[in-house]
Amino acid sequence: MLEIRNLYKNFSGFQAIRDVSLLLEKGTRHAIIGPNGAGKTTFFNLITGHLEPSAGEILFEGRSLIGLPPHRIVKMGIARSFQRINIYPRMSVFENVQVALIARDDRQLNLITPAHGLNNAETDELLALVGLSDESNEVAGELAYGRQKQLELAISLAANPRILLLDEPTAGMSPTETAESIQLIDRISKERKLTLLFTEHDMSVVFGIADRISVLHLGEIIASGTPEEVRNNPDVRSVYLGESVDNATA
Amino acid sequence: MDALIDFVRNELGNPGLATLLSNPSFAFIQLMNAVSMGMYLFIIAAGLSLIFGVLNVINFAHGAFYMFGAYTVFSITKTMGLNFWVGVIGAGVVLAALSFVIERALFRFLYDKEHLMQLLLTFAVVLILGDLAKAVWGTDQFSVSYPPGMNGALNLGITYYPTYRVVLCAIGPLIAIGLWFLIERTRWGRVIRGATQDREMLAALGINVPMVYTSVFVLGSALAGIGGALSAPFNSPTPGMDATVIVDCFVIVIIGGLGSLWGTFIGALIYGLVYNFGSVIMPNWQDVFAFLILVVVLLIRPWGLFGRPVAGGH
């Protein structure tokens, strides 16, 4: 579904992404792990059009994404949630999601149709899906952190994506919140038949729901395969996983 | 060559350009005008650039400080009858004091705010300072005499040129070198260079950061005052002079890059050249040049020649 071939990204002399290739199969949950600074966020930014690659190819169902602006790539079916909260702080929770739906329906340049009442049912549905129905009228910026993360997810889903890129979805969460969050993602991705590409630090999460794992280290993919294969890969063990794998699966 | 000159004069209908090409002393005078203008503008703009480089503040009121400098040198020379150079130093002192008060009372609340809010707040100060000048000096236009002995013209070989302006062409680079020395070779300079990189670190090192900021603001503003004083003999103190000069300064620091000393120097020279030669070649569009250059630079390279790309530019 999503094919990345020999991707390079240079920042004035510093090579952030080096010869990265990845195949994302439809319906899979593919995790990208790697130490901090490995280039995971840069990698995402390249896919979503926020950055342009220095070399290489990114193909979504055969069509190249290179050079397309972010909003076009979203329209094609790739949505993304952010590691740091990226919502509209002074708008209500409802409006946060509604705007995403308005954009999905291409109504953002409609100067006549009142915003009030647009996409109401679907907005309520999405809020219910992520468990934010009660906070619908609250100001988004005033929500608790975990709630804001749920809002993040709802906004990404509004675009009706086929691929969902999740950038460290459980960052900053307590173990309980993490478990809840993963359950939510699991349920939603099954209900909406989503393909997931996500980065994570929490190994229990990764080994819990990933079908495939790629390990990114200093901009290069050093291993790729099923969780079993990656766990047993000696390069990976030496570079990154070390003790944490045994802890996670113990 | 003569054929070219005739072509320009008759076919293109541009007598100004034709004269430039045919008359070397005329061209030289324009060149000297450009350089001397660039030099006094540099002195003023350097203050603006310094304040931005270290404090990250764009001070709209910088033009008002320039105006106060011009008025001060008038008061010191005409009203108090003192020497011109005493007046220039006096202008620097007055502006240092004035800017100290303004920084402590108001501007130090600005440093963490967005640029736009800073700009608007400094604009409020412009309004108030403008009225202050009106209250103290009235609305008449005054004239400031050239310093004694510099009233005449020097023989520069190709032609004669006003002595004072030649002196300005020397003062400009002197101040530039002085500033460079201050920033690169003194302890204070090292501290303020550190402030541009990492403010928290400075505080952690036990340095009184607010005082550092105040000193930078005061120095930058004093430069505006000195620039105003130095240019007063040919830029007579008059209400509204702050508006024109601040636009010139903006253009210069945008060309050179906000925060870069040499960028400001070269930007000032470029501005002087474009303005003076442009005025000869296209006499009707003088007023437009500043904005034209601003538009072009902002569109092509908003962070200028030597600046660092700031958020919001491409």
Added chain:
Amino acid sequence: MTQPMTRTTAVICALIVLGLVLLPLTDSAYLVDVTTEILIYALFALSLNVIIGYSGNVSFGHAAYFAIGGYANAILLTTYGWPLAASLIASVFASMLAAGVIAYFCTRLTDIYFAMLTLAFSMFIWAVAFKWRSVTGGDDGFVGIAVPALISDRYEFFYFTLAIVVLSTTLLWVICHSAFGRSLLAVRENPTRAGFVGINTRLMRWSAFVVAGTFAGIAGALFGMLHRGMFVESAFWTQSATVLIMTLLGGMFSFFGPAIGAATLFILQRLTNEYTEYWPTVLGVVLIIILLFLPEGIAGLVNRFRKRSAARD
């Protein structure tokens, strides 16, 4: 800002319009003149807020479209003898066009550079108005605008202005409360995120600018006819600063805020000028107060007050 009108607001609006309709009964020429001008500035400020409050950019050069609308109308009416309707439509179109072209360049940048570029362009327009004496009258201004007999009486012109301003405000209301308006808020709040949900943020900001410039042109045309003349000051950056302060004072986070700000500032200026010539100082102090203590303007103050009394009940 994009919520439907509450009943209270609707009632207040109706009362205000009613009051304005009945104003000429006071037989005070002065009152009518002042109110006419306030209405024009209110529209001018409301238009600017589409850029500031709704799309989240600050324009330092909004006077350009005000001036273009004003001059175009003046020239077409007087120099070319066009009928009023044609002249008005053409002038509005002229300011719309200018806004479209200038916004194309300005929206390439954001933040402080955007603001400076809007200023640069508007001063460029000022310089053109200044230099083009033959057409605009230059420094002397374009005097003696041929206002049609139908609206040349001050009361007739007042009703004419009232009608146009009410109509324009209604249109602006619809636009700001549309899907476009709400999406624009998203662009203001988080342009990155808005891009990631499929919104072309540059196009949105460009559209907001064009809408703003169009209505500023209407205000400018009315202004010229009110004063029977257009002067270069209308394009100068001080005019842009004035309307900007009006918008901020009234409150950029509400639809009607800027209108309140326009009325307040205009009245404040008139009052100040009665007693002192130091209006700039008063203006500067007002600006400082808004920036440091009242970033949400008068409307924000009213809102806070309302929330507090609602919480008490």
